[in-house]
Amino acid sequence: MRPVMPPSPNGLRFERIVVPTPYDVGPANVYVLLADPITLFDCGPNTPATENALMLGLARIGISPQQIGQIVLSHGHPDHFGMAPRIRELSGARVFIGRHDLPKLGDASMLVATGKLLLQAGMPMDKLIEMGERERGLGDLRPEVPGAEPLDGGEVLRFDGFELEVLHLPGHTAGHVCLFDRRSGVLFSGDTLLLDISPNPLLEPNPLDPTERRRSLVEYLRSLDRLSALPLTRVFPGHGEPIEDPATLIADMRLHHRDRTEKLATMLDDRGKSGWELATELFPTLEGFDNFLAVSEVVAHIDLLIEGGRAEQVVSGGIALYRRRSGKESAAGEVAFGTFDGARQQG
Ligand SMILES: [Zn+2]
Numbered sequence: 001m002r003p004v005m006p007p008s009p010n011g012l013r014f015e016r017i018v019v020p021t022p023y024d025v026g027p028a029n030v031y032v033l034l035a036d037p038i039t040l041f042d043c044g045p046n047t048p049a050t051e052n053a054l055m056l057g058l059a060r061i062g063i064s065p066q067q068i069g070q071i072v073l074s075h076g077h078p079d080h081f082g083m084a085p086r087i088r089e090l091s092g093a094r095v096f097i098g099r100h101d102l103p104k105l106g107d108a109s110m111l112v113a114t115g116k117l118l119l120q121a122g123m124p125m126d127k128l129i130e131m132g133e134r135e136r137g138l139g140d141l142r143p144e145v146p147g148a149e150p151l152d153g154g155e156v157l158r159f160d161g162f163e164l165e166v167l168h169l170p171g172h173t174a175g176h177v178c179l180f181d182r183r184s185g186v187l188f189s190g191d192t193l194l195l196d197i198s199p200n201p202l203l204e205p206n207p208l209d210p211t212e213r214r215r216s217l218v219e220y221l222r223s224l225d226r227l228s229a230l231p232l233t234r235v236f237p238g239h240g241e242p243i244e245d246p247a248t249l250i251a252d253m254r255l256h257h258r259d260r261t262e263k264l265a266t267m268l269d270d271r272g273k274s275g276w277e278l279a280t281e282l283f284p285t286l287e288g289f290d291n292f293l294a295v296s297e298v299v300a301h302i303d304l305l306i307e308g309g310r311a312e313q314v315v316s317g318g319i320a321l322y323r324r325r326s327g328k329e330s331a332a333g334e335v336a337f338g339t340f341d342g343a344r345q346q347g
Contacts, residue, residue: 011035011161012181016236017057019044021079022138024289025197025239028079030054031188032061035159037069040093041179041188042238046082046143054083065090072157072166073097073148074190074238075173076104078141085143098168098175099150100207106144113210117203120213121295122274122319134288151177164188169227171220172199174207185233192223193249194237198256200293201300203275217257217300218307224250261301265310265324272314272321275299 013034018027022045033039044050058065068091073081076097084095084105103110118128135141153168157179164179172191179188191199201216228250235243243249267278279286279294286294302322305311312325 012184012186015061017054019050019053021045022047023079028239031236033159035161038063038067040068040071042074042080043071043083043087045079046141047139050083051086068093070094075176076101080238081105082141082143084145095145095148096151097148098177099152101173101175102148102150103207105148106142110205113205117205117213120320121299122276123295127291131288131292169223171201171216171223174214185231187232187235189235190238193235193243195240195243200296203296203299215303218303261304264301265305268311268322268324270323272323274319274321
């Protein structure tokens with residue numbers, strides 16, 4: 001095999017292949033780790049255009065799909081895992097994914113549970129149906145991935161010349177994993193850190209109890225704390241260009257979430273509003289899948305207000321309503337905000 005990247009002093013060798021996706025987020029990144037065993041970190045969605053781009057990309061770097069020994073998936077979203085069964089068929093590669101995202105691979109039950117959560121958030125049934133139809137129109141984007149094996153975080157993937165730590169960093173999804181090369185400070189971040197896009201804290205069932213909703217943003221902000229403590233130099237995300245200044249990006253993300261939380265705090269009243277009502281107030285002109293993103297965004301930030309003692313949930317007619325918790329400018333609230341923005345405590 002001809003060398004495709006000059007070996008760096010730390011030994012980490014990889015190439016990026018950019019593949020198209022049918023989603024608004026745009027193309028996705030597939031990282032090819034060029035050492036034995038040849039490994040893909042993410043593999044793009046299950047579409048003919050992606051397969052074509054991936055095969056051409058592999059050919060460009062001198063790899064045949066049959067040489068791929070393993071596929072590590074950052075998380076269980078179709079733009080990242082869809083091509084896994086096809087590559088497995090060609091190569092016999094092992095497939096790994098964070099344990100809590102295993103149920104998302106080709107299993108409709110998590111989608112049904114998510115639909116129930118959206119109805120509880122007040123999304124009208126016709127909007128939910130419209131969203132499902134749009135996705136179905138895009139093809140078989142959620143193929144089954146038989147035999148996928150779980151990662152818990154803390155594992156070390158050993159390659160010829162370097163090793164990568166598996167970090168379980170929940171937030172964008174419950175089982176999201178990133179790969180970290182401690183020697184060089186390079187992180188493969190999946191959708192946990194993205195340049196110019198705030199990774200959406202998606203409304204998602206708790207994988208251990210699908211009738212419960214995960215508190216995605218609470219988990220995500222904790223994951224940012226863990227990332228801040230790592231000696232990151234460059235970050236290679238699941239979409240878009242590399243992140244050259246991860247510390248600033250992480251600080252900006254915290255500010256973004258704080259601002260959005262404060263904005264939502266001003267929108268609450270004493271009567272209570274559903275996630276859907278707040279989402280349509282905040283983002284009035286959305287359609288299709290964007291409705292899901294908007295409701296997710298709202299509910300995730302309300303979780304922070306609840307954690308801070310500034311909002312509370314009441315359930316009315318099967319729908320969760322959020323209302324202001326008056327007279328509770330409590331110490332608890334300040335502490336909770338301090339955990340995701342230390343700077344605020346000084347102000
Ligand atoms: Zn993605």
